[in-house]
Amino acid sequence: MTASNFFEISPGMEVMVGQRRYRITHSLDLHSVLAEDVETSQSTRLRVETMSRVIEAEAPDGSPNYSVHHYSEKDWAVAQRRFEAIKPLINNPYRTKRDVAAAGLRIGVKTSTLYKWIAIYLDHQHVASLVPRKPGPNKGGRYLSAEQELVISSAIEDEYLTKQRRSPAAVVLEVLKRCRVAKIDPPHENTIRNRIADLRPASALRRRGQKDKARDSFEPIMGAFPGADFPMAVVQIDHTPLDVIVVDEVHRKPIGRPYLTLAIDVFSRAVVGLYVTLDAPSATSVAMCISHGMNTKSDYLRELGVEGDWPVWGQIGTLHADNAREFKCKAVNRGCQANHIDMQWRPVKKPHYGGHIERYMGTVATEMRNIPGATFSNTQQRKGYDSEKESALTLREVEQYLVRFIVNIYHQRAHSQLNDSSPMRVWEEAILGGAKPGIGRMLPSNPDRIRMDFLPYFSSTVQRYGVRIDHVYYYDPILDSYIGAKDPDNPERARRFLFARDPRNISAIYFLDPVVGNYIPVPYRNVGLPPVSAGELREATRRVRAEGKAAVDEDLIFQSIEANRQLIDESVAKTKAARRQSEKRPKTKPETKAPVQSTKAAVPSRPAPDRNIFSQPAEVFEIGEID
Template identity: 50%
Template sequence: MNKLPNAFVAAEPGQRVESSGRVYRITHLVSIDSVFAIDEQTNESTRLRVDTLKPVSEPTTPAYGEGKSLKDLSMYSEEEWAQAQRRFQAIKPLLENPIRTRGDAEVIARQAGVHAATLYKWLKTYQDAGHVSALVPTKRGPRAGTRHLESEKEKLIANVIDDEFLTKQRQKAQDVIDEVMRRARLAKIDAPHPNTVRNRIKMLPIAETLRRRGHRELARNKYDPIRGEFPGGDFPLAVVQIDHTPADIILVDEVHRQPIGRPWLTLAIDVHSRMIVGLYITFEKPSSTSVAMCLSQAINPKREYLAELGVSGEWPVWGIMNVIHCDNAKEFRGAVLERGCEEYSIDLQWRPPLRPHYGGHIERYMGTIANQIRKWPGTTFSNTTQRKGYNSEAEAALTLKEFEYLVVEFIVNVYHQRNHSELKMSPKRKWELGILGDATTPGVGIPPVPSDPHRLQLDFLPFFNRSVQQYGLQIDRINYYDPVLDPYINSADPLNPKARRMFFVRRDPRDISKVYFFDPEANSYFPIPYRDIGHPPMSAWELKEAQRVLKEQGQRDIDENAIFEAVGRMREVVAKSVQKSKAARRQATRTPKAVVERPVAQAAPLADADYSIAMDDDPFAQPIRPFDDVSVSR
């Protein structure tokens, strides 16, 4: 695992860290979740939990996110981000080889087309910052790759390169230039300079260019990552598989203890040790939010999470994984997830469609947890034959929170502790050996701890581009305001004074009563509440449903007040129907918990208003599709 000194805190001997406001220097690794350290003021040795460690606040070492490193991931252009990725791929062999020599660096530098000194500069920049975005070019003046041609000329060059250069015919650069000139004459536009065409060709990604020009084998040998000897991961967090499944159980609501339906589980498993590294449980069908919540929990320590659930035991798993292996489903694809993974140097891999399945790990654990769930009241079993004579809804007794407690209790205190048939030891013991090593095999060391868990979660949440108006921000017709926005009201784009400046805003779909505004001057996120703080919290699902109802009623001018009035009426209908309708009880779970303490003011229902909710019950049995095994380099 690469060292990320600012975004993450490395638990290594000699490392200076903070804990409970005091500065320590680590002397020894005690276990997978604790170290011995010396207090720098008292010179006394003490034992510290790894998940309590923070980076030392030093003026010469900016914390993660200060300076350009905290720029929102989505603010970089495609060209800037591609350049950062190319630089990271160039230094990756150096990061993976701690005993590298100057000769090794010079060979890699020649392959990357740069001087060895430049390669070392990139390496230092990455190690100082701890994340890929630090490698985005920051030279004064026009950035590398900045294009000044008119769009029609750029399009002309791109088309000719695609038609003539990126083919197995392997045309030369001069052939491309000649064709550009010819097409420019036909289009009656000024031809671009030949050097401009040559520069566009040089900017092409090398590996992809080789593949397009028929050198697939050469591209794979030179630029594809070296794969490990064994399928799957051969050390902790080498490969993590993630997938969803509907749980074979009916749950009840927390108020009336009446059946709601089946929850969805999103689970992530470490292939090497079979430890569960993260999970997320919800009544909502799988979405990018489910993936984001599961991943952020997987990377962050879980001590506080266990305390909130009331689960006694240890879950000493955290840190950045090398590879995430997942399904091709749409919730695993998208710019937010992909760029979030790239920022933390995570290789996001999708299972190729129509490939033979050779086993896998996550689906086998899904079977393990399913067998346990079938022992709990309200189980639906795996098919109708097994369920015959058992009324799942009548026997249902667990709420979502109680179900989550039992799932985590089983994971932490049963599954992680008991002998695994394939490993010949418990998953926790396998994890410990991989981290700390033994007399014959060295471990990879304790994974660095995230220094800002909340920021990490934000990096995987949906985002919006918005300008700041006098009323603040508006997203989906809901207004947000805080004095932190005042300096940016009606501000112009620094690069285009005639255009409004756009800012990045993140939102958690589960509770949209606040959004997170990225302040480019402070280089940080700030929570921005509703402009009208009297409005109740609501979920993005409730917002969408209220807008649907209003449109069906023929309302054209849908404003914020109309939306919250509709939400109030919807909740009133739900409140009256929860004892009769399973769909209504499930809809009630979409209301943020804060609303329970501050209910929505009652509003008179509109005549003939349709507040029915499209809530098809989940099918009782869905096959779990297995993953292919993957291999990874250490």
């Protein structure tokens, strides 16, 4: 994924809402904008989350493609006068230089200026192209050639971002030398120094072998957190067991305490995202929480049945976590790299570095005491209260309660660390502007891609039977064109492809198609198999091996899963452990692009594979943090 997976929402942007195309004209508030229908020119109010993608962000010459409503009356009047001056010339196909000079004399401009106006109008076919532009370069623009930029970036990479810690002066000399060798014009040395200054300080320090200094630069000073200067610049994430006993969906009997993974924006103290589960904290918990934080939440609130708005999402700059194993696994690191997130870990034995998230977890613990089945923080507080006997809410109902508290209470009330302003007020002013200009809003252009980037993953070749992982076979016609593919960099080796897997439901894996750059669901080859979790699969495989079976295969594994489920169903009303395990089962299969009948009779419709090919060595794959 590239940075283009987020796009800015600002006047002039053209977006799609359903099948209609709109051009944004004004920002209204944190949730909506004014836009005009490109086809009918009617103005309407659009909800930000309903926008799907940018159609055209800039005009052909690079100038903003603003609606006429964007310009001031004075600028628009100038454009109209210019158009009236050149209109007779445009309509005259036989115009001469004398005609243009005479028109210029009448309105008091040079002949060359009129020719310039004519050319601009003919290029754009719109009066707005004649609006006067402010002189000078665009602020923040870069005007070097691609070759010059490449030389600068390569020199910084090879000379500056190394443990040798060469000085900016050494980088300047290296750039000049490389430009001389490449026979291209060298950039000014101040430009090179500016490119070095643009590097993220923490990332540069780590690359230069100064991890301790990079870590210490996040030391909180007078209650502030360095780098948290705007929304999503620094996000802290952590886990905690919730102080409440939940009940199962069927028998409404206690099954134990759930776990909460939560992320908070340090700048505004707004909750960015969360994930509630019965499973112990894992890479999956981190993946779900991060992707939830970066994506919009209107659909989530609607599915959960919670009234209110949660307009907190966007590109995370730095993700700050403790040193737990799940925060350092390959899947999370890969997801952060793919989404341009700088991952930072809390210094060992310095818990105050996570003060913001720790304080909010305390707020959650206090709120949980209001729920039937609360365990409180310790046995003294719980004395005389039977948490299991009083428990009444399911996992989903606890999640509803928590989200309702976040959206409608915590985000709206005054916060002592925000000068008694509320997290939502601080967030809104920083986005839309108040005393200071706002940073604007960004929307994820591919929410599913963000979620998949953080899931556990593995690489594998594609065989005639599809793909095999943990003795389970997956197939979809989308894989056919990649069967037996060779590595483009080494034709002697088979090409390996990337697949993601959601451990909560492994009835499909997700193929990262190298052509379209999107994840495509690939279901079980045997579509009659039931959805299972990675944990169920792992446990069934262990049981089959413990029974001394000569060969572990798909049939034996799913027979063991089915037998174990029957055993659990018989004891679920009796034991807490069985009820808890039953609640973890996948409820449905993930969506695929082509629905299929989930019956064993459907299997023969696909070519029956030669059993010998299942043992071919080319099928070897590498697992990357499956859960």
